[in-house]
Amino acid sequence: MLVSEHIGQFFLDADGTRDRLEYTEYGGGDSWVVLLHGQLMPRRMHQPLARSLAAEGFHVVTLDLLGHGRSDRPADPQAYSVAAFGSQVVALLDHLGAAQAVVGGTSLGANVSLEVAATAPERVRGLLLEMPVLDNALEAGILTFSPLLMAARFAPFTINTLRRLTRPVPRGVVPFWAGIGLDTLDQRADAVAAVVHGLFFGRIAPSAAERRAITAPTLVVGHPRDPVHPAADAALLAGEIPGAEFVQARSILEWRVSPERLDRVAGDFCQAAWRSPKRRSRRA
Incomplete structure (x- = not known):
């Protein structure tokens, strides 16, 4: 089933700065779903899932968070935190006129979705979380991203050279996930350093109590x-949130290379979330 697709943008004004964020809408209607990408990855990573959900009647939006994809990439670490990203999702909903949405994402996107649920619970119809990054991922995250931070800060030519080499490759002539990999390598060293720095030294996720x-x-x-996204973190989170459902993928790559089962699980979940009565938040 073919669905409509539309690219949009909106602007955030704060502290004398103006940042542009870009998003893609799939489908239409009032049953909104927002999908958020992983760290340093583009929103296009969720294009297959967005198209699948839109074909089921959902109005799906994929967003490039600040510092990612085709959104602006300021070189200021203070611009980046999970809390700031959560505010960007709420600003997106305001821009779209969406009172509520199922909010979800992968890795960083999962943590940002949790932040939205903790700070603006009245805007969240449901949470669709893949590979959250919590306590059990701390050491692996440091080992993975510390070298990247050091390279971006002290050997920026490495990051910028990768950008010059990968940017000219036409995305239409390579397989989809190879294109996502190329997009992920299309980085500026100053922005990469700022994003990783901001996330390292800020709040990575809501507290266990939240x-x-x-x-x-x-x-x-x-x-x-998956050492960077331990299944133990996902199971822990599912045990913390009342009534949450835990699904284990067959492998790290299942949702990327053989998505039918998990697409169906996600579609069924979104249908149920939008059928259920609107919940009052505990804060209320």
Whole structure:
């Protein structure tokens, strides 16, 4: 089934700065779903899932958070935090005129979705979380991103050279996920350093107490044998949020290369979230 697709943008004004954020809408209607990408990845990573959900009647939006994809990339670490990203999602909903949405994402996107649920629970119809990054991922995250931060700060030519080499490759002539990899390598060293720095030294996710207070319907997808996103974190989160459902992927790559099962699980979850009565937040 073909669905309409539309690219849009909006602007954030704060502290004398103006930042542009870009998004893509799939489908239409009032059953909104917002999908958020992983760290340093583009929103296009969620294009297959967005098209699948839109074909089921959902109005799906994929957003490039600040510093990612085709959104602006300021070189100021103070511009980047999970809290700031959560505010950007709320600003997107305001821009679209969406009172509520199922909010979800992968890795960083999952953590940002949790932040939205903790700070603006009245805007969240449900949470669709893949590979959240919590306590069990701390050491692996440091080992993964510290070298990247050091390279971006002290050997910026490495990041900028990769950008010059990968940017000219036409995305239409390579397989989809190879194109996503090329897009992920299309970085500026100063912006990469700022993003990683901001996330390293800021709040990475809502506290356990805040997570236990979430009342939105929640689906958590965990991966086996994934050191950066341990399944233990996903299972822990599913145990903390009342009534959350935990689904284990068959492998790290299942949702990327053989998505039918998890697309169906996600579609069923979104249908149920939008059928269920609107919940009052515990804060209210």
